[in-house]
Amino acid sequence: MTLALSGQEVVAKLEQQFPGSVIESSENNLLVKSESIFDVAEYLKSSPELDFDYLNYIAAVDYYNYFELVYQFTSMKHNHSLVLKTRCYDRENPAVPSVVRLWQGADFQEREIYDLMGISFEGHPNLKRILLWQGFEGHPLRKDYL
Amino acid sequence: MEVDITPRHIYSDTELDRTEGEAIEALKRSTQQPIPDPDRWLDEELRRNILLTSLDTILNWARRSSLWPVICFPACCAFELIAANASRFDLSRFGMEILRASPRQADLMITAGTLTWKMAPQVKRIYEQMAEPKWVIAMGACGISGGIFRSSYNVVPGYNRIIPVDVYVPGCPPRPEALIHGIRMLHHKISKRSITEG
Amino acid sequence: MALKTEPFVLNIGPVHPSTHGVFRMRATLDGEVIIDMEPVFGYLHRGIEKLAEERTYTGVIPLTDRLDYLASMSNNLAYVLAVEKLAGIPVPERAEYLRVILAELQRIASHLIAVGAFLNDCGAFFTPFLYMFREREKIVDLFEMVSGQRLLYNYMRIGGFTQDIPDEFLPALDKFVRQMPGFIDEYDRLLAENEILLARAKGVGILPKELAINICASGPVLRGSGVNWDIRKVDPYSIYDRFEFDIPTGSAGDCYDRYRVRVQEMRQSLRIIEQAMKQLPSGAVRSEVPHLIHPPAGEAYAHIEAPKGELGFYLVSDNSIAPYRCHIRAPSLMNLTALREMMLGWKIQDAIIIFGSIDITMGEVDR
Numbered sequence: 001m002t003l004a005l006s007g008q009e010v011v012a013k014l015e016q017q018f019p020g021s022v023i024e025s026s027e028n029n030l031l032v033k034s035e036s037i038f039d040v041a042e043y044l045k046s047s048p049e050l051d052f053d054y055l056n057y058i059a060a061v062d063y064y065n066y067f068e069l070v071y072q073f074t075s076m077k078h079n080h081s082l083v084l085k086t087r088c089y090d091r092e093n094p095a096v097p098s099v100v101r102l103w104q105g106a107d108f109q110e111r112e113i114y115d116l117m118g119i120s121f122e123g124h125p126n127l128k129r130i131l132l133w134q135g136f137e138g139h140p141l142r143k144d145y146l
Numbered sequence: 147m148e149v150d151i152t153p154r155h156i157y158s159d160t161e162l163d164r165t166e167g168e169a170i171e172a173l174k175r176s177t178q179q180p181i182p183d184p185d186r187w188l189d190e191e192l193r194r195n196i197l198l199t200s201l202d203t204i205l206n207w208a209r210r211s212s213l214w215p216v217i218c219f220p221a222c223c224a225f226e227l228i229a230a231n232a233s234r235f236d237l238s239r240f241g242m243e244i245l246r247a248s249p250r251q252a253d254l255m256i257t258a259g260t261l262t263w264k265m266a267p268q269v270k271r272i273y274e275q276m277a278e279p280k281w282v283i284a285m286g287a288c289g290i291s292g293g294i295f296r297s298s299y300n301v302v303p304g305y306n307r308i309i310p311v312d313v314y315v316p317g318c319p320p321r322p323e324a325l326i327h328g329i330r331m332l333h334h335k336i337s338k339r340s341i342t343e344g
Numbered sequence: 345m346a347l348k349t350e351p352f353v354l355n356i357g358p359v360h361p362s363t364h365g366v367f368r369m370r371a372t373l374d375g376e377v378i379i380d381m382e383p384v385f386g387y388l389h390r391g392i393e394k395l396a397e398e399r400t401y402t403g404v405i406p407l408t409d410r411l412d413y414l415a416s417m418s419n420n421l422a423y424v425l426a427v428e429k430l431a432g433i434p435v436p437e438r439a440e441y442l443r444v445i446l447a448e449l450q451r452i453a454s455h456l457i458a459v460g461a462f463l464n465d466c467g468a469f470f471t472p473f474l475y476m477f478r479e480r481e482k483i484v485d486l487f488e489m490v491s492g493q494r495l496l497y498n499y500m501r502i503g504g505f506t507q508d509i510p511d512e513f514l515p516a517l518d519k520f521v522r523q524m525p526g527f528i529d530e531y532d533r534l535l536a537e538n539e540i541l542l543a544r545a546k547g548v549g550i551l552p553k554e555l556a557i558n559i560c561a562s563g564p565v566l567r568g569s570g571v572n573w574d575i576r577k578v579d580p581y582s583i584y585d586r587f588e589f590d591i592p593t594g595s596a597g598d599c600y601d602r603y604r605v606r607v608q609e610m611r612q613s614l615r616i617i618e619q620a621m622k623q624l625p626s627g628a629v630r631s632e633v634p635h636l637i638h639p640p641a642g643e644a645y646a647h648i649e650a651p652k653g654e655l656g657f658y659l660v661s662d663n664s665i666a667p668y669r670c671h672i673r674a675p676s677l678m679n680l681t682a683l684r685e686m687m688l689g690w691k692i693q694d695a696i697i698i699f700g701s702i703d704i705t706m707g708e709v710d711r
Contacts, residue, residue: 056654061668061669076573079578103560104682105558105560105678109678128159130386132264133170133264134166134167135164154380156353157370218359219365220365220388220706221388221707225413232478232481234477247361262386262388264387265358268387294407294410295391297395298391319494319496
């Protein structure tokens with residue numbers, strides 16, 4: 001069975017490496033600041049006892065005050081998984097660092113989130129609309145698009 | 147390992163995307179009403195031209211016995227169309243086993259799937275490239291009215307917004323028997339045509 | 345004297361004569377060799393994630409059918425598992441066994457079309473496809489007995505099924521399971537050592553192991569590259585830990601390996617169905633669930649091994665009758681990420697085979 005790591009197990013190591021990046025850690029997930037997503041993800045991927053080399057998915061949810069990005073990682077060697085979350089409070093031009101240099105599987109997913117939710121990813125080499133056409137106005141998956 | 151995914155094309159992909167996006171928006175603005183169904187054959191039946199009747203019969207028999215569909219398979223209904231072509235429900239007994247990839251060689255378009263606004267200019271182009279006489283069967287609920295996806299932001303509510311439709315076959319997806327019934331209805335419609343009309 | 349050449353952009357358009365759906369590739373060619381490729385999709389984007397927010401939890405099940413329309417039972421299963429995880433609803437034993445039987449039958453049906461379409465692209469125009477369809481019609485008959493539909497079943501419900509299977513299902517399933525290995529042997533005899541298939545598919549479109557993990561591929565694409573990762577074994581859902589089956593893997597990661605993995609997975613699915621039929625208990629098929637389901641506020645992610653790969657549903661609920669957010673982790677979208685790397689340097693005829701061997705369904709990629 002894939003062991004779902006709780007946030008508390010990982011938070012001690014993260015606080016050592018990147019102090020101040022973790023906002024909240026709970027039993028199911030770990031909430032970090034949006035600027036430090038790339039550094040935290042790189043550490044999670046390269047550290048030998050965590051070794052998260054597989055990114056299951058990236059999802060974006062629109063809670064009216066903020067956008068929340070959810071990442072789930074799995075390690076094939078140790079067979080454990082972790083859920084990482086981050087929040088974006090800017091409604092006009094939300095921006096988050098991209099993790100595409102670590103996992104190429106994030107390429108199309110980040111483009112889709114940009115297309116449907118409007119969150120831009122800094123460092124993505126090819127950020128353009130993927131499912132809708134260029135010239136489409138608005139971002140349909142937001143709660144205020146009718 | 148880090149793989150470089152920076153695009154290195156010899157063309158400007160943003161230019162291409164922008165022109166295509168403008169074409170889609172233009173099509174969306176210009177098709178606000180559905181195209182009326184081609185029903186003139188209902189009036190023609192009342193006025194018979196006796197001189198050309200036997201010629202009409204032969205031409206109509208030839209046209210309806212070898213309708214060649216064009217391959218345009220957006221979504222799920224495609225697999226019921228392929229199943230209708232396969233060995234159990236054999237469409238080749240109606241002369242239709244050849245699915246033509248090139249629209250110039252086809253005369254029937256069976257719209258097997260949901261139409262989205264992004265795909266609409268391409269389908270309209272394929273329809274315009276088909277040579278006369280040509281017919282369209284709208285297959286499935288998505289083809290008739292948009293189906294289960296009607297309220298979506300990207301779905302065209304029925305193919306008759308952009309091309310004129312002759313026969314509507316309901317179902318989601320329609321069984322191969324229902325599709326064959328729709329094709330037989332199209333055969334009846336073709337046999338009532340006369341070469342004096344367009 | 346060198347010949348002056350110029351690269352040429354060819355649009356392999358959304359409408360093309362292979363059955364993989366509306367996918368477009370803008371390929372830059374130098375003669376016949378592909379030097380660059382840009383995939384464009386979205387031609388079937390119907391906004392399923394947005395539509396799911398307007399419907400009740402049970403009303404989303406017909407929408408999930410239309411994702412990977414060749415494997416509707418698997419889509420239903422993934423969604424229903426996610427809702428049951430979110431709301432904490434138990435499932436009776438008989439329903440669990442029936443779910444396994446239907447999911448494995450669906451895997452066989454989907455792989456039959458995958459193999460048939462792949463051979464169609466290789467040049468055997470329609471003959472193996474029609475043979476595969478002959479077997480698929482038998483499976484579709486079984487599904488029609490159970491749910492009344494041939495393609496988009498809408499059969500699984502939250503908490504089990506509404507109606508039990510009819511009496512004639514199990515004898516017909518028994519007959520199918522006894523006949524099918526003979527048919528797979530027949531296809532193997534004709535195709536496994538076929539010169540043309542080996543020449544066209546062996547060594548073509550190699551996906552190296554590290555790249556396969558990096559792009560987060562799953563399903564036969566990942567296993568064809570030599571990675572032994574199958575959700576039914578590493579993170580068993582439903583009752584898969586009670587059955588014995590093997591996970592076929594390839595070694596080279598080329599098109600031929602992916603094709604072999606699919607054929608062998610069909611045999612393993614038959615093994616699972618035989619075991620499940622022997623152990624099938626009697627009893628209720630649905631637990632007591634209210635008509636309108638109100639899960640408590642929270643979120644859940646459930647993933648299954650669908651025929652195309654890892655299909656997952658991420659659901660967020662805010663204690664109302666409709667999901668607040670339903671995100672679909674589509675395996676075909678992830679498997680497509682490395683298409684450009686797999687195609688560079690090959691000729692344009694090989695591009696069609698490489699694309700066909702990944703086996704995508706556009707309903708899933710575009711949602």
